[in-house]
Amino acid sequence: MSNTAFLSLEKLTLAYGDTVAVKDLDLSIRQGELVAFLGPSGCGKTTTMRSIAGLLRPQSGRISLDGADITRVAANKRSVGLVFQSYALFPHLTVFENVAFGLRLKGLSGTELESRVDAGLKSVGLTSFAARKPAELSGGQQQRVALARSMVMEPKVLLLDEPLSNLDARLRLEMRAELQRVQKETGVTMIFVTHDQGEALSLADRIVVMLNGAIEQIGTPEDIYNRPASAFVADFVGFENIFAIENGRLRAGNGPIELAMPLPHDAAGLAWRPRMVTLGSGPFQGTVRGAAFSGSTREYLLDTPLGALKAEVDAAAPAHSAGTTLAFDLPVEKAAKLERFN
Ligand SMILES: Nc1ncnc2c1ncn2[C@@H]1O[C@H](COP(=O)(O)OP(=O)(O)OP(=O)(O)O)[C@@H](O)[C@H]1O
Ligand SMILES: [Mg+2]
Numbered sequence: 001m002s003n004t005a006f007l008s009l010e011k012l013t014l015a016y017g018d019t020v021a022v023k024d025l026d027l028s029i030r031q032g033e034l035v036a037f038l039g040p041s042g043c044g045k046t047t048t049m050r051s052i053a054g055l056l057r058p059q060s061g062r063i064s065l066d067g068a069d070i071t072r073v074a075a076n077k078r079s080v081g082l083v084f085q086s087y088a089l090f091p092h093l094t095v096f097e098n099v100a101f102g103l104r105l106k107g108l109s110g111t112e113l114e115s116r117v118d119a120g121l122k123s124v125g126l127t128s129f130a131a132r133k134p135a136e137l138s139g140g141q142q143q144r145v146a147l148a149r150s151m152v153m154e155p156k157v158l159l160l161d162e163p164l165s166n167l168d169a170r171l172r173l174e175m176r177a178e179l180q181r182v183q184k185e186t187g188v189t190m191i192f193v194t195h196d197q198g199e200a201l202s203l204a205d206r207i208v209v210m211l212n213g214a215i216e217q218i219g220t221p222e223d224i225y226n227r228p229a230s231a232f233v234a235d236f237v238g239f240e241n242i243f244a245i246e247n248g249r250l251r252a253g254n255g256p257i258e259l260a261m262p263l264p265h266d267a268a269g270l271a272w273r274p275r276m277v278t279l280g281s282g283p284f285q286g287t288v289r290g291a292a293f294s295g296s297t298r299e300y301l302l303d304t305p306l307g308a309l310k311a312e313v314d315a316a317a318p319a320h321s322a323g324t325t326l327a328f329d330l331p332v333e334k335a336a337k338l339e340r341f342n
Contacts, residue, residue, distance in 0.1 A: 005064075006031035006189055007052070007157055012061035014047050014213075021047040022213040025061070029157075029191070034183050036200035037193045038224075038236070039210035045193045048210075049159045052191070053082045066156055081155030083146050083163050089134040095121070096130040099149045106153075120152035123182055140171035144178065151186065160192035164199065176203055197237055201225055209233050230340040231269055239271035240310040241330070244341040250330075253307035261332040269338035272330055274299055274312035282329025288320050302328065 005028035014022040022044040029035055037045040050056040052063060054075030063071045070078050089098050100117045108116065121127050124144040134142055143163060150158055163179070164172045180203055183190050194200050200207045201221040209216040209224060209232075217229040228234035231242050245263050249256035250270065260283055263270065279300065286302030286309060298319060302309045311328060320326060 004031075005029065006033075007065050008063070009048070009052070010062040010064075012048070012051065012063065013059045014044070014051050014056060015059045016047075020059075020213065022051075025213075025215060027208060027215065027218070029189060031066075031189055032187045033189055034180070034203060034205045035191045036204035036207045037191060037210060038195075038197060038200045038207055039216070040236075041195070043210040044213040045210055046161055047213075049082070049161050049191065049193060052157065053080050053159055054078050055082075079154075079156040081150035081153055081158040083150050083158070083160045089142055089145055089149075091134050093133070094130065095126060095132050095134070095137070095145050098134065098145055099152055102149065102153050116152050120148040123151060123185065124148045124178065138171070139167050140175055143167060143171075143175055147179070147182065151182065151188070155188065157189045157191065160190065162193050162195065165195070172199075179203065209236065226336065228271065228336055228338065230342050231271070231338055232342050234269075234271040234336055234338060239273050239336060241272040241274070241277065242269060242338075243271070243306065244269045250306065252305065254305060257306055259330060259332055263332060264337050267337035267339070269341040270330075270332065270335040271338060272335050274310040276331065276334040277309065277311035278329040278331055279311045279313050279317075279326060280328070282327050284328050284330070285325055286328055288322050288324045288326060290322060291320065293319070300326075302326065304328070306330075 008028040009025055012022060012025040013020065025048065037048065039045055047056065051058055054073060058071060062069060065078065090101065096117055099120050100113055103113050103116055121130055124147055126141065126144055126148065129137065129141060134145065164175050167175060176199060204221060206218060206220055207224045208218050211232055217224060217233050224233065225237050228237055228239065234242050244251040245267055246256055248263055249258050284304060286304035288300055289303050290301040292299045293315065295315065297312050297315050298317065299310060299312045300320065302311060
């Protein structure tokens with residue numbers, strides 16, 4: 001993977017009529033990188049993809065790919081592949097012909113066409129399915145045909161918009177692994193959109209978290225999971241106890257709360273995952289409102305001076321029933337320090 005930008009979006013603003021969907025977005029992606037767009041519905045993920053693919057002309061800003069400005073280049077001249085959630089295979093064509101379709105349009109035929117299609121089918125493990133029709137395939141196999149169909153065009157960038165969302169849980173896992181393998185083998189630069197943070201964390205080299213048409217945070221899966229930059233990202237990746245810092249104290253429902261340790265000066269807030277909360281000792285008291293046993297852990301919902309709090313402990317720890325008063329602590333050294341509180 002080279003370190004220079006291969007695909008860059010500069011101050012990209014995208015609108016549908018008067019509705020601005022993406023504002024001043026800057027993003028630069030390296031060749032061979034696997035990037036995930038993660039964010040709530042309506043935050044602009046598909047819109048950004050469409051502009052990269054050339055299906056939506058930016059209101060302002062610039063898109064460049066492999067050293068060329070492609071902002072105004074037609075979609076079919078961009079060398080950008082797109083796989084959507086509804087992968088829309090041609091039902092009357094065989095798997096082979098589905099994969100061959102784009103290559104035929106490009107004027108390929110004969111042995112060259114055949115070897116490109118064969119290689120494409122091989123890369124997704126569908127060699128022996130070449131003669132079947134889409135209706136004779138499982139959902140995951142159809143998805144792989146759609147992937148092969150895009151891959152054989154040898155795009156510089158492959159965009160996948162929620163490619164796995166139609167699949168059941170087991171197939172999703174299989175296809176995740178498949179995607180990752182194909183991407184590493186071919187080295188194609190890939191951006192995929194997902195709602196699923198687990199999918200983004202397990203697949204991506206870098207994650208772009210979007211909110212309201214802008215980037216909230218860009219980072220490695222470890223950055224996003226362990227060092228969320230804002231309250232929004234912290235909440236999105238499962239920190240359930242999130243507090244703003246005001247004048248050196250935590251802002252809680254019933255007024256500011258002093259923690260035992262001094263709070264970091266450079267943070268706008270602190271966040272704890274349920275398992276980062278110390279339960280059974282500490283300067284605060286909470287009353288158990290609810291308890292949930294998950295097999296390996298117990299999760300407690302506590303009513304506390306800081307408001308409702310979630311704590312998680314090993315299932316081997318003694319169980320506490322509703323109404324019990326427990327001591328707890330929020331260890332500052334374990335907390336994620338938020339740069340922004342939103
Ligand atoms: N064709 C359209 N015309 C007008 N507004 C649109 C159009 N497509 C999308 N939008 C709006 O643009 C914003 C971004 O939509 P987009 O489809 O990019 O969201 P998304 O992040 O892909 O969401 P989802 O996760 O639901 O797919 C939304 O507010 C949406 O309502
Ligand atoms: Mg979308």
